[in-house]
Amino acid sequence: MSTTTSNMQDLLVSAQDLSLRYGSKTALERATFNIPKGRVIGLLGHNGAGKTSLMKALVGLLPAEGQLQVLGLSPRQQRGALLEQLCYIPDVAVLPRWARVDELMCLMSGLQPRFSAERARTLLKRTSVGEKDKIKNLSKGMVTQVHLALIAAIDARLMILDEPTLGLDVLSRKNFYEMLIDEWCDGERTVLISTHQVEEVETLLSDVMMLDEGRLVLNISLEDMDKRFIALSHDPATAEAIASAHPLLRYRQQGGRSAAIFDGAPPADIAALGERIRPSLVDLFMALTRNPALQAKNA
Template identity: 40%
Template sequence: MANIIQARNLHKRYGKAPALTDVNLTIEQGEIVGVVGTNGAGKSTLLKSILGLTSATGELTVCGLNPRQQQAKLMEKVSFIADTATLPKWITPAQLFEYSQKVHPNFDIKLAEQFLAKTNIKPDMRVKHMSKGMVTQLHLAIVIAINSELLVLDEPTLGLDVIRRKSFYNSLLEDYFDDNNTIVITTHQIEEVEHILTRVVFIDNGQVLLDVQMQDFAEQFVQLTTHASNQSQVELLSPIYTNKVLEGIAHIFDLKNSDTTLEQIQQFGQTKTPSLADIFVALIEGKTQSSTTQQEVTYA
């Protein structure tokens, strides 16, 4: 597969504050990659770098092009929906499609009209009379109609209800995605995209915390639920995160980066594959737990 995005040693600062620190990332054709991070973690800066909207030091190619030096050419190969995307209140879908056909060489107006026909949006309906869900569907109609190599979605369903969010991602898979497309999604609603991702990247403080293929996720991470009486023995197996749950104590383990085996863990209770949200919390808050433990040892 061809490399759609290749980043090496990306660094970006805003004044004295680091936004990206030594980011290395390769995304291949046909992947659906979720980029997950808290507010200010660096994911938006990474997307802006990919789109050529900001500069970062290091090496970066997107669709074989330099985003900053060849942005106009890059935009012929990339589609983008931002969380702050807006449309003129007076415009109708018919007018928007006609305009898009004139300005974008890869826009197929028939595909846009076919998608719109499956919604409740009428071609002569003005944007000012549409709900937020309708506007999001209209954006998706435009994206689906563009023959692009890369689709970048920055919190695309922010503010939508659960039904509209589910519909959006279903349409994305059914009407847009195939082995020739690549999708990069940033979102806070990890649970809603978990089932469509082929890969996930966690970012915190401008650094990549985790980059894992979803097919390998279940083999790398395991969650153990056990009784509090087993706490001291389980801690010897080096869990990356521990918290209380209704059933007792939950411990999360990273089997790839430790000498602990699944068999050792299973003797203490029930195990299961944690969710992406569980692992994200474990990696972010686990650093705090480790720091607290070190301070307790230092000052004891």
């Protein structure tokens, strides 16, 4: 997601040397990135990598070192104005169980000047939830659908979602993302999604940002990712030769065939030993990040 001077006006987020610290603990270390309009960006990282901290900084909930502008505003100093143009669902988001759906729409109309109750009703028609339903009587998947309908009914430019489908079954997650893409993404608005369900969102994304222990290790469009990273599927007999070229990751494909991922084109003699395939986002994630749980286990 590199940005030239000519399209600076399209930027929704601009961060330069952004750092976040909790006392002596560093959650984010000197991250520099831009987020333009009209994108669907996956924010990936293991637990503790800094994803939630970064999202909280973007909405003004955490102070950060460095330079940060969101929608042309300072998230901390101009948070009221920012939240009129930005919507956010944190990973601990809840709706009051005692409330009816129509009561929540009334509440949103009073709190958020860019909220459209008519738009929320249209979005709810995509679900099995009625306006008179109480939150306490809905399944977790239905509550998540209501939450998205309320948030997507805000005429915002940027939506930030922190593990929005956590704990939902496969069908509920599919319905959530279909509603998000169909009803909110319009080529102008941008969505930043933090999720562990990498396989499920890969086809929805235009870009990916990867965090590894507070460091931004990848910030790229999926189109450029496919050009930059090359995977070779190969026979076990050539494994030693492939390994000598120092790939980012060696792994087993389904069916038992070996594969390796390279950052850039491998030497021609190495490339001739295998068949080029597209590396999945999951495999690339494993190649560029470390799993803290596995590190602790192997220590």
